[in-house]
Amino acid sequence: MISKKKIENIAKLSRIKISAKEVEKFGSQISSILKFTEKLNEIDTEKIKVNKSISGLSNVWREDKVEKSEIEREKFLENAAGQKDGFIKTKAVFEE
Amino acid sequence: MLNNLTIKTASKLLETKKVSSLELTKFYLNNIKKNNKNLNSFISVLESEALDSAKHADKRILAGKKLGVLDGIPMSLKDNMSLAGSITTAGSKMLENYKAPYDATVTKKLKEAGVVILGKNNMDEFAMGSSTESSYFGNARNPHDSERVPGGSSGGSAIATVSDQVVFSLGSDTGGSIRQPASFCGAVGLKPTYGAVSRYGLLAMASSLDQIGPFSKNVEDAAILLDAISGHDPKDATSIPNFPKVGNSYKKDIKGLKIGVPKEALGGGVNKKIEECFRDAIFKLEKAGAKVVEVSLPLTEYAVPCYYIIVPAEVSSNMGRYDGIKYGLNESKSKNEKVKNLIELYEENRAEGFGDEVKRRIMLGSYVLSAGYYDAYYKKAQKVRALIKQEYENIFKKVDVLATPTAPNLPFKFGEKSADPLAMYLEDIFTIPANLAGLPAVSVPCGMVAPEDGDKELPIGIQFIGPQMGESKILQAAYNLEKII
Numbered sequence: 001m002i003s004k005k006k007i008e009n010i011a012k013l014s015r016i017k018i019s020a021k022e023v024e025k026f027g028s029q030i031s032s033i034l035k036f037t038e039k040l041n042e043i044d045t046e047k048i049k050v051n052k053s054i055s056g057l058s059n060v061w062r063e064d065k066v067e068k069s070e071i072e073r074e075k076f077l078e079n080a081a082g083q084k085d086g087f088i089k090t091k092a093v094f095e096e
Numbered sequence: 097m098l099n100n101l102t103i104k105t106a107s108k109l110l111e112t113k114k115v116s117s118l119e120l121t122k123f124y125l126n127n128i129k130k131n132n133k134n135l136n137s138f139i140s141v142l143e144s145e146a147l148d149s150a151k152h153a154d155k156r157i158l159a160g161k162k163l164g165v166l167d168g169i170p171m172s173l174k175d176n177m178s179l180a181g182s183i184t185t186a187g188s189k190m191l192e193n194y195k196a197p198y199d200a201t202v203t204k205k206l207k208e209a210g211v212v213i214l215g216k217n218n219m220d221e222f223a224m225g226s227s228t229e230s231s232y233f234g235n236a237r238n239p240h241d242s243e244r245v246p247g248g249s250s251g252g253s254a255i256a257t258v259s260d261q262v263v264f265s266l267g268s269d270t271g272g273s274i275r276q277p278a279s280f281c282g283a284v285g286l287k288p289t290y291g292a293v294s295r296y297g298l299l300a301m302a303s304s305l306d307q308i309g310p311f312s313k314n315v316e317d318a319a320i321l322l323d324a325i326s327g328h329d330p331k332d333a334t335s336i337p338n339f340p341k342v343g344n345s346y347k348k349d350i351k352g353l354k355i356g357v358p359k360e361a362l363g364g365g366v367n368k369k370i371e372e373c374f375r376d377a378i379f380k381l382e383k384a385g386a387k388v389v390e391v392s393l394p395l396t397e398y399a400v401p402c403y404y405i406i407v408p409a410e411v412s413s414n415m416g417r418y419d420g421i422k423y424g425l426n427e428s429k430s431k432n433e434k435v436k437n438l439i440e441l442y443e444e445n446r447a448e449g450f451g452d453e454v455k456r457r458i459m460l461g462s463y464v465l466s467a468g469y470y471d472a473y474y475k476k477a478q479k480v481r482a483l484i485k486q487e488y489e490n491i492f493k494k495v496d497v498l499a500t501p502t503a504p505n506l507p508f509k510f511g512e513k514s515a516d517p518l519a520m521y522l523e524d525i526f527t528i529p530a531n532l533a534g535l536p537a538v539s540v541p542c543g544m545v546a547p548e549d550g551d552k553e554l555p556i557g558i559q560f561i562g563p564q565m566g567e568s569k570i571l572q573a574a575y576n577l578e579k580i581i
Contacts, residue, residue, distance in 0.1 A: 002463075006463075007459070010459045010462050010463050010466070011459060013462045013466065014412065014446075014455075014458045014459050014461075014462045015416075015419075015439065015442040015443055015446055016443060016446045016447050016450065016455055016458065016459070017440075017443035017444055017446075017447040018447065018455070022455075026455065026456060026459060029456060029517055030456065030459060030460055030463065032518060033404060033456075033460060033517060033518060033521075034460070034463070034464075034473075036400075036401055036404070036518060037401040037402075037404055037405050037473065037477070038401075039397070039398060039401045040398055040401050040402060040405075040476050040477060040480050041476070042398075043395075043398060043480055043483065045476060045479035045480060045483065048479040048482055048483060049479075049482065050475070050478040050479055050481075050482055051478075051481065051482045051485060053304075053334070054290050054291075054304050054305075054485070054533075054534035055289070055290050055291040055334065055336055055534050055564070056564075057291065057333075057334065057336065060333040060334075062330065070198070071197050071198050075197035075198075076197055076422075078195060078197065079193075079194055079195060079197075079422065079423035079424075080421065080422055080423065081420060081421065081426035081428065081429075082421075082426075082428075088421060088422055090421045090438065090441075091428070091435075091437060091438040091441050092437070092438065093438055095437060
């Protein structure tokens with residue numbers, strides 16, 4: 001069973017605020033899902049290499065060329081909660 | 097006359113001017129007005145835009161400039177696909193007011209083919225679920241029994257396709273989200289090979305598994321749609337160059353097609369009536385000339401645990417973009433006093449904007465990717481995934497396609513599985529492997545049966561899985577089954 005402290009830590013990493021009740025609920029659900037996944041330990045994967053990609057493609061490059069965007073800047077700003085002078089507003093990243 | 101139209105029959109009516117696109121569009125819009133309150137398959141209906149598109153299609157048709165078989169055909173998109181200028185919610189409160197600034201590639205392709213987009217379909221939040229019960233916009237109902245789920249996460253798309261709300265719909269599939277609702281509602285649902293269809297403009301859930309695919313009333317329509325939406329896209333670096341069109345290649349006799357039935361797909365855990373229907377379908381295919389072979393896929397029992405490490409990991413990364421700053425729910429106005437800094441703003445926005453299943457998977461993902469756990473969980477799952485992919489590659493040296501029931505259970509009642517995440521996860525036991533291995537798979541209706549706990553008959557689907565780029569083969573099996581069922 002994953003500790004309360006660990007769940008609080010994961011919520012912090014996930015940038016999601018959760019209540020004490022949720023810590024308990026999610027804690028027990030996540031614990032049982034993780035227990036279920038431990039079944040994978042039945043398989044020996046010592047010598048197995050991870051696939052680079054699922055379809056076999058790799059290193060798909062394009063020319064490093066700057067092109068004009070098909071969509072105007074305003075369209076992208078439309079959805080931002082705060083805007084100023086064509087920039088997206090947000091709370092200060094660094095505190096004084 | 098307008099009921100149960102396929103793309104071909106609708107197109108014929110338009111071509112011969114027996115019906116106009118405007119009449120067709122109004123027919124479907126009326127149906128939606130009548131039954132969406134009950135079915136709740138649409139999150140948004142785009143009436144004026146649709147009527148406009150229909151009028152344009154009619155102008156083209158009258159001028160002898162019909163674009164092709166899809167011109168003027170009413171359809172819908174699952175609400176995780178971007179349609180420029182329209183709200184795209186992904187079934188979530190987080191994006192309740194998000195207006196997509198651009199078209200997804202699939203949207204663009206279908207618009208260029210002349211389709212009439214009637215609206216956006218209801219879905220599990222951010223495509224996480226197998227019943228559409230996690231949608232912020234309420235439950236969608238199975239048209240065969242309104243007390244039961246339509247499946248998920250593309251529940252709305254499946255409903256619309258079988259309820260004469262549209263001729264066809266597009267959905268997305270990460271662990272079965274096209275095939276399972278297709279099975280639960282009685283539609284044909286196809287998940288193409290990973291990379292066949294561009295994911296540009298699809299709100300990402302798990303980037304190495306997601307694929308867009310069609311819901312249709314028959315296999316022929318699924319093939320038409322596959323060709324319309326597939327193909328390399330420079331905007332999606334995972335899209336396959338030179339992905340072949342299927343055309344009519346699948347319209348072949350079933351004689352000699354080797355169908356493998358994994359023994360792990362039967363017995364223990366599969367509803368008896370589903371198993372019976374499945375065996376009957378296989379028997380019919382064999383009588384029609386297919387060569388049926390029992391095979392074994394011993395890694396089958398590891399597919400779901402493997403999936404539930406990899407997918408939450410990718411989800412935790414993909415959901416990181418939803419911070420409420422560039423777009424999405426922003427609580428700063430309502431909680432201005434309480435929110436002291438940027439991190440708290442993120443935490444509040446995401447707590448409010450996401451439902452339980454999404455939060456659960458993000459946290460699970462953060463855990464398995466975190467220092468000290470990465471090797472034991474995520475890396476381990478990646479290695480098992482490689483083994484599963486290899487197991488499928490090997491089996492396709494012996495058989496042309498595999499056949500399994502699409503789902504282990506009949507459509508269940510609301511609330512039956514939603515209390516236990518694991519019970520819900522196990523609904524996808526037959527569909528998950530194709531996503532892990534990047535393979536094409538299709539679900540076709542193969543019968544109707546009354547459940548043990550009810551008296552209304554419910555649809556059952558049979559699934560065919562093929563090798564990478566083996567769409568022709570699975571469609572061949574599906575097409576032939578459709579003829580003999």
